[in-house]
Structure formats: C-alpha cells, structure tokens
Amino acid sequence: xxxxxxxxxxxxxxxxxxxxxxxxxxxxxxxxxxxxxxxxxxxxxxxxxxxxxxxxxxxxxxxxxxxxxxxxxxxxxxxxxxxxxxxxxxxxxxxxxxxxxxxxxxxxxxxxxxxxxxxxxxxxxxxxxxxxxxxxxxxxxxxxxxxxxxxxxxxxxxxxxxxxxxxxxxxxxxxxxxxxxxxxxxxxxxxxxxxxxxxxxxxxxxxxxxxxxxxxxxxxxxxxxxxxxxxxxxxxxxxxxxxxxxxxxxxxxxxxxxxxxxxxxxxxxxxxxxxxxxxxxxxxxxxxxxxxxxxxxxxxxxxxxxxxxxxxxxxxxxxxxxxxxxxxxxxxxxxxxxxxxxxxxxxxxxxxxxxxxxxxxxxxxxxxxxxxxxxxxxxxxxxxxxxxxxxxxxxxxxxxxxxxxxxxxxxxxxxxxxxxxxxxxxxxxxxxxxxxxxxxxxxxxxxxxxxxxxxxxxxxxxxxxxxxxxxxxxxxxxxxxxxxxxxxxxxxxx
Amino acid sequence: xxxxxxxxxxxxxxxxxxxxxxxxxxxxxxxxxxxxxxxxxxxxxxxxxxxxxxxxxxxxxxxxxxxxxxxxxxxxxxxxxxxxxxxxxxxxxxxxxxxxxxxxxxxxxxxxxxxxxxxxxxxxxxxxxxxxxxxxxxxxxxxxxxxxxxxxxxxxxxxxxxxxxxxxxxxxxxxxxxxxxxxxxxxxxxxxxxxxxxxxxxxxxxxxxxxxxxxxxxxxxxxxxxxxxxxxxxxxxxxxxxxxxxxxxxxxxxxxxxxxxxxxxxxxxxxxxxxxxxxxxxxxxxxxxxxxxxxxxxxxxxxxxxxxxxxxxxxxxxxxxxxxxxxxxxxxxxxxxxxxxxxxxxxxxxxxxxxxxxxxxxxxxxxxxxxxxxxxxxxxxxxxxxxxxxxxxxxxxxxxxxxxxxxxxxxxxxxxxxxxxxxxxxxxxxxxxxxxxxxxxxxxxxxxxxxxx
Numbered sequence: 001x002x003x004x005x006x007x008x009x010x011x012x013x014x015x016x017x018x019x020x021x022x023x024x025x026x027x028x029x030x031x032x033x034x035x036x037x038x039x040x041x042x043x044x045x046x047x048x049x050x051x052x053x054x055x056x057x058x059x060x061x062x063x064x065x066x067x068x069x070x071x072x073x074x075x076x077x078x079x080x081x082x083x084x085x086x087x088x089x090x091x092x093x094x095x096x097x098x099x100x101x102x103x104x105x106x107x108x109x110x111x112x113x114x115x116x117x118x119x120x121x122x123x124x125x126x127x128x129x130x131x132x133x134x135x136x137x138x139x140x141x142x143x144x145x146x147x148x149x150x151x152x153x154x155x156x157x158x159x160x161x162x163x164x165x166x167x168x169x170x171x172x173x174x175x176x177x178x179x180x181x182x183x184x185x186x187x188x189x190x191x192x193x194x195x196x197x198x199x200x201x202x203x204x205x206x207x208x209x210x211x212x213x214x215x216x217x218x219x220x221x222x223x224x225x226x227x228x229x230x231x232x233x234x235x236x237x238x239x240x241x242x243x244x245x246x247x248x249x250x251x252x253x254x255x256x257x258x259x260x261x262x263x264x265x266x267x268x269x270x271x272x273x274x275x276x277x278x279x280x281x282x283x284x285x286x287x288x289x290x291x292x293x294x295x296x297x298x299x300x301x302x303x304x305x306x307x308x309x310x311x312x313x314x315x316x317x318x319x320x321x322x323x324x325x326x327x328x329x330x331x332x333x334x335x336x337x338x339x340x341x342x343x344x345x346x347x348x349x350x351x352x353x354x355x356x357x358x359x360x361x362x363x364x365x366x367x368x369x370x371x372x373x374x375x376x377x378x379x380x381x382x383x384x385x386x387x388x389x390x391x392x393x394x395x396x397x398x399x400x401x402x403x404x405x406x407x408x409x410x411x412x413x414x415x416x417x418x419x420x421x422x423x424x425x426x427x428x429x430x431x432x433x434x435x436x437x438x439x440x441x442x443x444x445x446x447x448x449x450x451x452x453x454x455x456x457x458x459x460x461x462x463x464x465x466x467x468x469x470x471x472x473x474x475x476x477x478x479x480x481x482x483x484x485x486x487x488x489x490x491x492x493x494x
Numbered sequence: 495x496x497x498x499x500x501x502x503x504x505x506x507x508x509x510x511x512x513x514x515x516x517x518x519x520x521x522x523x524x525x526x527x528x529x530x531x532x533x534x535x536x537x538x539x540x541x542x543x544x545x546x547x548x549x550x551x552x553x554x555x556x557x558x559x560x561x562x563x564x565x566x567x568x569x570x571x572x573x574x575x576x577x578x579x580x581x582x583x584x585x586x587x588x589x590x591x592x593x594x595x596x597x598x599x600x601x602x603x604x605x606x607x608x609x610x611x612x613x614x615x616x617x618x619x620x621x622x623x624x625x626x627x628x629x630x631x632x633x634x635x636x637x638x639x640x641x642x643x644x645x646x647x648x649x650x651x652x653x654x655x656x657x658x659x660x661x662x663x664x665x666x667x668x669x670x671x672x673x674x675x676x677x678x679x680x681x682x683x684x685x686x687x688x689x690x691x692x693x694x695x696x697x698x699x700x701x702x703x704x705x706x707x708x709x710x711x712x713x714x715x716x717x718x719x720x721x722x723x724x725x726x727x728x729x730x731x732x733x734x735x736x737x738x739x740x741x742x743x744x745x746x747x748x749x750x751x752x753x754x755x756x757x758x759x760x761x762x763x764x765x766x767x768x769x770x771x772x773x774x775x776x777x778x779x780x781x782x783x784x785x786x787x788x789x790x791x792x793x794x795x796x797x798x799x800x801x802x803x804x805x806x807x808x809x810x811x812x813x814x815x816x817x818x819x820x821x822x823x824x825x826x827x828x829x830x831x832x833x834x835x836x837x838x839x840x841x842x843x844x845x846x847x848x849x850x851x852x853x854x855x856x857x858x859x860x861x862x863x864x865x866x867x868x869x870x871x872x873x874x875x876x877x878x879x880x881x882x883x884x885x886x887x888x889x890x891x892x893x894x895x896x897x898x899x900x901x902x903x904x905x906x907x908x909x910x911x912x913x914x915x916x917x918x919x920x921x922x923x924x925x926x927x928x929x930x931x932x933x934x935x936x937x938x939x940x941x942x943x944x945x946x947x
Contacts, residue, residue: 014609024836025839026834028837030918033848033922034921035847035848038850040843040846043847043850043870048709048736049735050738053839054835056621056834057831058831061582061832064828064831065582065585071610072589072606074606074609075604075607077590077591077594078590078594085599092502096546098588103554106557107758108564108757108758109561109759109760110570110576110760111761112574112899113561113570117560119560120556131540134540137536146632146636146763146817148817149804149815182803182808182816183804183805183814185804185809186811187814189814190671191675192674195808235529263538263540264534264535265535265536266533287593288592288593288595288819288820289592289593289610289821289824290629290781290820291763291818291819291822292817292819332636332667332670333635333636333667334573334635334636334667334761335574335761336762339760339762339763341762343553346553347549350541350549350553351501351502351543351546353540353543353544354538355500356540358501359503361522362505362510365505365517368517368519369517371517372517384528387525412600412602418599420599438502438503440504441505441513469603472602472603473605474602474790474794475602475788475790475792477601479796482784482785482796483784486775486782486784488626488782488798489612489620489626490612
C-alpha cells in the first residue's frame with residue numbers, strides 16, 4: 001500500500017459544467033439552413049415561444065474534453081481493476097463488441113425503415129433469439145425489455161395472461177424466497193400481484209416444506225434465482241418444479257445468476273416456464289455506469305402467444321416483424337428493445353460459440369478458489385459450496401468490530417471496487433463477491449491478499465479502517481444530510 | 495491447439511490446476527455436483543467459435559444487409575430523429591471509465607458517473623422547467639407509463655386520460671403498464687373537456703405524434719381543477735423553442751432524450767427522462783443523485799432518497815426500476831454541454847425552417863398538401879399524398895429517399911398520408927430531390943387516374 005495520500009490524478013474538485021460557462025446563447029458553428037428563412041412568429045403563429053433560454057451553457061470543446069477526462073478519472077472501472085460486485089456479473093466487456101455495435105449498418109438505422117432495408121438487423125435479432133433459446137431450453141424469446149427488472153415484470157404479465165386465458169383468474173399471488181433480489185417483489189407489485197415470502201434453510205436453499213405450505217390455488221408463480229443469491233444451487237429444483245406445476249403455478253427463472261450455468265445446465269430442463277436473462281451480466285454487454293442493459297424473456301411453447309409484439313419471424317431467407325399477435329400482452333417499451341445491446345451480446349456469443357460452457361466453468365472455479373482464499377478471513381454465510389459467487393460475513397473475523405462496510409470502503413483504497421454489501425439481507429454483515437471468469441488467478445490472489453491485509457490492519461488499528469477510504473477523491477459521504485436536505489440539481493446563486 | 499485461449503478467459507490450464515488443488519477438487523466437473531447429473535452438459539446446437547477477424551467479417555456482413563441512413567436522404571422521424579452527433583459525444587461514451595462501470599453504489603470510487611448524472615438531472619430540470627429530475631429511465635414510452643403509474647399512486651384513482659396524439663408506441667406501453675394494475679385508459683382527441691374527477695392524470699404530447707403543437711396550458715388547468723395531475727411527453731428540442739411544461743403548469747414532464755446525441759440504433763438504446771414538481775419528489779421512480787458533503791466538507795455526489803427504491807423497499811417500492819440508462823444519459827449530457835441552449839435552439843430553428851420550406855415545395859406538387867393545414871407544426875408534419883402513401887414511400891425508396899412514415903399502419907383513416915421530418919442533417923439538396931420525386935409521383939398518379947380503364 002503506497003501511503004494514504006489521495007492519488008494525484010483523483011485530487012481536487014471538478015466544477016460542474018454550469019460553473020465552466022454561463023453562455024446560454026452561443027454554441028458551436030452550425031450549418032446554414034440553405035433554404036429561404038421566415039420569421040418563427042410567421043411559421044408558428046400563436047405558439048408561445050420560450051422567452052428565456054434554459055440555463056444550459058455551451059462549453060468550448062477543449063474545456064469540455066478536459067471536464068470529461070477529469071470525471072472519467074474519478075470512476076473505478078473494469079480497465080482499472082477488479083469489480084467483484086456480487087449478483088452483477090461485472091465481467092470484461094470485449095472491445096470488439098463496442099466497435100461492431102457502432103457500425104453504421106447497426107447504429108444508423110431507423111426502427112421504422114422498410115423491412116428490406118433492415119434485413120441484417122432482423123437477422124441478428126432472429127439468430128440471437130435462437131441462441132438464447134438453445135442455451136436456456138425455452139421455445140421463444142422477446143428481446144424488448146430494457147433491463148432485468150423490466151424483464152421480470154414482462155414475464156409476470158405473460159404468466160398472468162396464461163392463467164387468464166385458462167379462465168383461472170384468482171391467481172393473484174407470487175411466491176418469492178427471502179433471499180431474492182429486491183426487484184422480484186417490486187416487479188410483482190407492479191404487475192398487481194401480492195408477494196408471499198418463503199424461508200431459506202440453514203444451507204441457504206429454499207425450504208421446500210415451507211414452500212409447500214404456501215402453495216394454494218391463489219399462487220400464480222414461484223420466482224427463483226438459481227444459483228440463488230447466496231451462490232448456492234437449489235438442489236431440490238426438480239422437486240420444486242413438480243410441486244409448483246402440480247399446484248397449477250408456473251416457475252419463473254430470474255437469470256441474474258445464469259453465469260454459473262451458461263452452457264452447462266438449462267433452466268428449461270429444470271422445469272422453469274419463464275426465464276429472463278440479463279445480457280449485461282451473462283452476455284457481457286457493458287453496464288454503462290447503470291445501463292443501458294437488456295433483459296430478454298424466454299417462455300415455454302405454451303406461453304409464446306403472449307410475448308410482447310412484435311417478434312421476428314423468418315420466411316426462407318427473409319426476416320419480418322410479426323405484429324399480428326392477438327394474444328400478446330402488448331408492448332413493454334418502444335420499438336424492438338435495446339438493439340445496440342443485442343448486437344454486442346450476439347457478437348459475444350458468436351465469439352464463444354460452442355465454447356460457451358467454459359465461461360460457467362471458469363466463473364465457478366474462480367469463485368470457489370476465491371472462497372478458499374477468503375475462508376480463513378471471513379466465515380461463509382452458509383456451509384454449502386458456492387457456485388459463481390460467494391457470500392461471507394465480517395462477523396467472526398479476527399478483528400472484532402470490523403464491519404462489512406469498513407472492508408468495502410478500505411478495498412477502494414487498494415484500487416478494488418467493493419463487493420455487494422448487506423445483501424442478501426438474511427445474512428448479517430454480508431459481503432457478496434462475484435469475481436467472474438474474466439479475472440485471472442493472479443488478480444484473485446491479489447484481492448485475497450488485500451483482504452488479508454485489511455483484516456490484519458483492523459486488528460492493529462480498527463479506527464483507520466473505519467475511516468476509509470483515504471485515497472479516493474472524496475471520503476465517506478454524509479448520506480443522512482444528503483437525504484434530509486436533498487440537493488438534486490444545480491441552481492444559479494441568487 | 496495447445497496454448498490457444500478460449501474467448502476472453504485469462505486463465506490457462508496450469509492456473510486451473512493450481513486452483514483446483516487449492517479447493518481440493520479433482521476436476522472442474524466436481525464443482526457442479528449440486529446440479530442433478532442428468533441436467534448437466536446438455537448436447538447443444540451452437541456454432542463454432544470465431545476468431546476476432548472472423549467475428550468482424552460476420553458482423554460486417556450482417557450490417558451490410560442494412561441500409562444506413564447516412565447513405566440515403568432521410569425524412570423519417572416519428573419519434574426517432576437523425577440529428578448531428580458532435581464527435582466529443584461519441585468519444586466520451588467510448589471511454590471504458592464510463593461504459594465499463596456500474597451503478598455508482600460506492601460513491602467514493604464513482605464520482606465521475608455521479609457528477610455526470612447530477613449534471614443530467616440539472617439539465618433536464620432546466621429544459622422542462624420543473625424542479626426534480628431522475629437519473630434517467632429506459633425510453634420515452636416507458637417513462638410516460640411510469641409517470642402514469644406515479645399519478646395513480648399519488649391520487650389513488652384508477653382511470654387515466656391520454657391524448658390520442660401521443661406516440662402510438664407510448665400509448666401502447668401505457669396500456670400494458672395500466673392493465674397490470676387494473677387501471678383503465680381513456681383516449682380522447684382533446685383532453686381539456688374530458689378530464690374528470692375519476693382521472694388520476696391527463697397525458698398529452700408536445701409536439702403530438704404528427705408533429706403539431708398546441709397551447710397546452712388549458713389542459714394543465716383542466717387537470718388540476720379535476721384534482722388530477724398533468725403530464726406532458728415532450729421532445730427535448732421543443733423545450734428549447736417553446737414554453738416548457740413546467741411553465742405551462744404541468745406537474746410531470748417525460749420524454750426521450752434520443753435526439754440529444756444518441757444514434758437511432760434501430761430503436762434503442764435511447765434514454766427516457768422524467769422531471770416532476772418538488773412535492774412529487776419522493777414518488778419519482780429510479781435513481782436520484784444528490785449533492786452532499788464528505789467528511790472533510792468537500793463536495794460529493796451520491797445516490798440519495800433510496801428509501802423509494804426496490805432494493806430497500808422491495809414490494810413497497812415506487813417502481814421496480816433498478817438499471818437506468820446512465821451511458822446514454824451521459825451522451826445526452828455531453829451533447830447538451832457542447833451545444834448549450836443556444837446551439838440547441840439553432841438546431842431546432844434550422845429544423846423548423848427546413849421542414850416548412852419542404853412543406854411549401856410539396857404544396858406546389860400535384861396532389862400533395864399538409865394533412866392538417868390549420869395546425870402549427872415544428873419539424874415534422876403529416877402530408878397528404880395522391881394515391882397510396884405506402885406506394886409513394888416505396889417509389890421514393892428506389893430513388894434513395896427514405897420519404898417518411900406511411901401513416902396507414904398507425905391509423906387506417908390516414909392511409910393517404912406520410913409523416914415527413916426534416917432536421918439539421920436533412921440537406922437543402924435532399925429537400926430539392928424530395929420535392930422533385932413528389933412532383934414525379936403526383937404526375938404519374940394523375941396519368942394513372944386519368945387513363946382510360
């Protein structure tokens with residue numbers, strides 16, 4: 001550790017763009033209209049034009065470039081260091097995929113162009129759908145949802161449509177484990193469903209007896225993540241599927257953790273009826289600082305008629321958009337989804353092709369190895385061996401009083417992003433690490449060594465760890481004041 | 495092929511062996527014993543892996559089956575616009591510091607993303623004339639649907655009123671959201687007289703889907719007298735030219751930021767935005783970034799008011815949204831910072847001038863006329879075409895002109911109309927070619943009609 005002074009490139013405040021200029025009327029050179037111009041008042045009679053320009057300044061390009069550059073340096077990112085954020089699958093994003101998505105043939109096409117002019121785009125969507133179906137064991141996919149949570153809600157809406165089509169209108173509840181992602185219950189509420197929580201066992205898997213006791217004719221679906229958020233494979237999955245289906249309920253797969261299984265085992269073969277995937281997790285499309293993502297949803301054959309409209313169909317060599325889908329739940333967003341993300345995921349899948357199981361195998365090996373390296377430092381949350389991610393607790397480390405938050409913040413000083421903290425909520429002082437398959441053994445050893453160093457440091461000088469981070473551009477934020485007196489936009493001083 | 499590495503995996507077999515020894519496993523297969531054996535390693539039909547060079551060739555071949563707008567005269571808009579993107583916008587979103595980062599949970603190591611979102615929120619407030627904007631949403635259509643759900647939660651009412659001139663995709667998404675919650679959607683051509691005390695909100699668009707603008711202040715007034723919220727779905731460029739929704743009395747403004755430096759990309763990713771009045775702050779969905787202080791009193795940006803969100807509130811959250819569209823919001827932020835309000839205003843005016851010039855030229859073409867001549871339009875308008883509009887668009891396509899959206903697919907009553915758009919990227923020469931093509935089509939239609947049967 002090279003001292004605790006702020007790293008030079010991070011030091012100092014960066015002004016807001018609003019402080020770099022107050023020029024609200026200037027701007028870069030614009031082309032001439034090249035047509036005879038008429039006063040706006042004549043073209044737009046009776047229309048109330050904006051009297052004062054909005055306070056958005058034009059910044060000269062050299063000044064803006066430096067602003068952007070300085071902001072960039074104040075971010076942790078994958079080209080700088082490991083990003084072991086559990087449940088987020090922060091794997092490396094291949095550079096070539098960025099280049100390919102930017103090809104004019106993909107980026108400069110319009111969703112309402114003639115189908116003859118976008119055959120390549122429709123083919124990418126059609127082929128990506130086939131690849132996702134093959135990897136999950138589902139019949140058809142919609143590529144429309146923009147994110148995982150958006151996919152969850154889309155999937156639940158199709159499940160509701162399925163029950164309604166059978167005259168089964170009283171299925172108003174959805175069963176979700178206590179360890180589930182927060183989006184699961186939130187999506188259920190948005191779909192108008194009531195949430196029933198099922199307990200986990202001490203091994204970290206769904207308590208099947210508790211699950212049975214909660215099933216009745218009001219249950220529309222059971223939502224599961226597998227492996228679950230503790231990184232443990234639900235070994236009773238076949239029994240759960242049988243119990244669910246005997247009850248007339250459908251089984252929903254939250255694909256957040258598919259990276260543990262991609263190409264190795266398929267949700268469809270486990271008995272899942274509906275699957276959402278996070279292309280920004282398993283299929284490496286970049287997270288973009290919080291999106292855009294992509295959350296395709298796959299369904300078994302019986303549910304295919306409920307998919308959002310349109311979907312891509314193939315007639316010989318020609319691809320077309322099928323909008324004539326009377327049973328569809330409708331549109332869940334404009335157009336065809338985050339197409340730019342679909343191109344990246346397609347390129348990623350074509351690069352791996354039949355080698356894709358190696359992704360899951362290395363993801364699990366990396367996590368298991370990291371678990372073995374961290375085992376002496378932090379006790380695991382559950383005794384079951386982990387798959388692609390591991391949850392440990394700082395409670396029980398050699399440094400009494402060392403909290404998950406403190407470890408997370410001290411890691412930032414070492415150029416490592418923090419793991420997910422305090423999740424799942426069923427584990428006290430939880431740290432959830434997901435290394436992904438794109439970290440080398442050397443990188444995992446470094447992470448483990450840094451963690452060991454933090455525990456040793458906490459034994460000597462807990463206060464120093466509790467005050468971390470010390471070398472980042474800012475220290476810990478007064479979150480309470482931020483929430484009590486929210487300042488959510490820049491305003492000109494009076 | 496000894497030494498060849500698979501895909502993007504850094505470890506080799508020597509590393510794997512050491513790691514397996516450390517975990518006490520004989521093989522990687524031993525790590526999957528929790529999975530029922532008959533589920534493991536299914537026989538999959540997948541293509542062969544590709545070297546980077548092959549991958550590029552394959553994707554370039556597919557891209558080559560599309561016809562990019564840069565190679566044609568483009569007059570197609572209808573909610574997705576081809577505007578000039580300053581080079582610095584593309585350069586910014588291509589930086590790994592931004593595109594490979596995730597949601598800024600750890601503020602200390604994410605100040606770059608957080609500050610850029612704070613700037614985005616501030617700019618959206620400035621544009622819309624409202625007080626609180628969120629960190630972005632998926633797109634304009636889902637943003638409108640989220641706003642409708644906000645109004646339902648805020649008023650406790652189970653009906654919403656939507657103007658028929660909302661974008662059809664927006665209306666469709668509102669219906670899908672509403673049906674899940676048992677909320678009824680009434681669609682009317684004029685919201686002023688139709689909003690009642692049963693409605694949670696009135697939703698209108700500026701400009702409307704057909705490019706026209708109307709004075710919307712009376713809609714906001716009518717909504718408020720019925721105790722409903724007023725929601726405006728707005729084009730960001732309309733906000734620099736016209737009185738913005740906040741000034742007109744609206745409670746919520748939503749829209750799509752695609753025209754702000756984001757390529758069409760076959761419909762996505764774009765970026766949705768939402769701004770609300772201060773009293774609705776705690777109901778707004780999605781991430782919010784606040785300006786605060788760190789322990790040393792330095793300026794610090796952080797995610798705030800997270801008690802609204804799904805990871806804290808679970809089934810009681812204001813929305814299920816988790817991921818937003820931070821990277822496209824960054825593109826919009828850098829776009830706006832480069833252009834400034836002044837640059838954006840010139841772009842808007844240029845678009846208006848060119849669109850009105852084209853409308854004038856078309857008015858002189860046989861059989862062509864504005865479909866709604868009594869209404870004001872900005873840079874897009876429905877134009878009546880002699881004969882079948884879809885046929886006209888096909889004929890123009892053969893001349894390298896993407897002539898607009900034939901409206902029959904949206905409204906059968908408008909099957910003789912095409913929605914035509916001009917922006918600052920529509921050159922005067924292209925406009926002249928459009929007018930010439932229209933004149934030829936008009937003459938050909940007359941000959942066809944006039945010909946003996």
